[in-house]
Amino acid sequence: MKNLSALLFSCSFGAVAVRAQSTPSYRDKLLSFHKSIVEIPSISGTEPAVGNFLIDYLTEQGLATERQFLPSSNRFNVLAWPQPRASNRSRIVVTTHMDVVPPYFSYSRSGPEPPTAETVIAGRGTSDAKGSVAAQTLAVLELLAAGSVSGDDVMLVFVVGEEVNGDGMIHFSNVMAQRGTRPNVAIFGEPTNSTLACGHKGGMACNVFAKGRSGHSGYPASGKSANEVLMRALVKVIDADLGNSEVYGNTTVNVGLMAGGVAPNVIPAAANASLAIRVALGPQANGHLIVRDRLQEVLTSVDAEAFTLECPFGFGVVETNCDVEGFETDIMAYGTDIPRLQGNHTRYLYGPGDILRAHTADESITVGELESAVEGYKKLILHAIEPAKSKKPKKPKRC
Known part of the structure; x- marks a missing residue:
């Protein structure tokens, strides 16, 4: 999905999108860095190569760096901050993920050359989320060169695993809690069309297991088809109202994986499906539990004995701060690492x-989107550095 408001409503709070100057001085540096990281495959679970490149690059730029290894793994988060730093923490964390979804496809560029703002860059991760990696990095380097930030102000955090289970951000959050170095502000990078998100839907992962009874396919009454009962239930789930809200719209279900049966001429005794559910109910801590209970009710209405439902992970809608002048605002329909970073910090979502x-x-x-995002991240960082001038978060509302 693009974003919820593009599908449900249009909402602009009288702001204009942040735009880069026509040809910024950092264009070549930005495009070279972006190309380098996109050309390194980093499908979830295979991030070390791009992580090592980032460590080398950020070190060359004069930043202090850390490989934050996940337990019993060769995978690591990349941390970087300007030197010197008076303490072992930075007040503002600027973060996104360096893993991408499969399949990998290579970097390419089309349109005007030498590149202009209209030049198009294609490849896996060009947008989600290596576009944010590149724009966040250049924003911090530009502010550092201008003397506008220090290591006490800001650090970059590029995590692994966001596209799968968020293990990179979970580990970062745990380490920050153990060290007593939780940030005051976190700026998360994801594709938002360079709008500042006021929040995003929650998420829940569920597995549905259907139990039947095997038999000869020529005699349907001799068994009970787990495939059939599962299909009937899933259609009803997709059509059901699992929860909706004025701001976040409807809870939606994607049936991502299905399996069942052993042979075409055998009535299947077992079947299962994996669901990705976008939750439109709050609060963040338990809004998904309401959806889970409604999902169970639908399954039970189809067959009171056939189903086992397991939902190992979930959260309700996530609110973020969007009260910053100069940005258009929106609501996103996807999930992010935001709820995985624990603590009482101000949260922004932009990219x-x-x-x-x-x-x-x-x-x-x-190219124009990348350059615009550099300016947007610079603006957000500077806004976060001056909390006295910040206003209270604006709650998302339907226009």
Whole structure:
């Protein structure tokens, strides 16, 4: 999905999108860095190569760096901050993920050359989320060169595993809690069409197991088809109202995986399906539990004995701060690492690229979108450095 408001409503709070100057001085540096990281495959679970490149690059730029290894793994988060730093923490964390979804496809560029704002860059991760990696990095380097930030102000955090189970952000959050170095502000990078998100839907992962009874396919009454009962239930689940809200719209269900049966001429005794559910109910801590209970009710209404439902992970809608002048605002329909970073910090969600093109064979971004995001991240960082001038978070509302 692109974002919820693009499908349900249009909402602009009288702001204008942040735009880069016509030809910023950092264009070549930004595009070279972006190309380098996109050309390194980093499908979830295979991030070390791009992580090592980032460590080398950020070190060359004069930043202090840390490989934050996950337990019993060769995978690691990349941390970087300007030197010197008076303490062992930075007040603002600027973060996104360096893993991408499969399949990998290579970097390419089309349109005007030498590149202009209209030049299109394609490849896996160009938008989600290596566009944010590149724009966040250049934003911090530009602010550092201008003397506007220090290591006490800001650090970059590029995590692994966001596209699968969020293990990178979970580990980072745990380490920050153990060290007593939780940030005051976290700026998360994801494709938002360079709008500032006021929040995003919650998420829940569920597995549905259907139990039947095997038999000869020529005699349907001799068994009970787990495939059939599962299909009937899933159709009813998709059509059901599992929960909705004025701001976040409807809870939606994607049946991502299905399996069942052993042979075409055998009545299947077992079947299962894996669901990705976008939760439109709050609060963040338990809004998904309401959806889970309604999902169970639908399954039971189809067959009171056939189903086992397991939902090992979930959260309700996630609110983020969007009260910053100069940004258009929106609501996103996807999930992020935001709820995995624990603590009482101000949260922002912003980034270049169109989520409708992410996760597709047409994933791409324009040079102008990347440059606009550099300026947007600079603006957010500077806004976060001056909390006295900040206003209270604006709650998302339907226009």
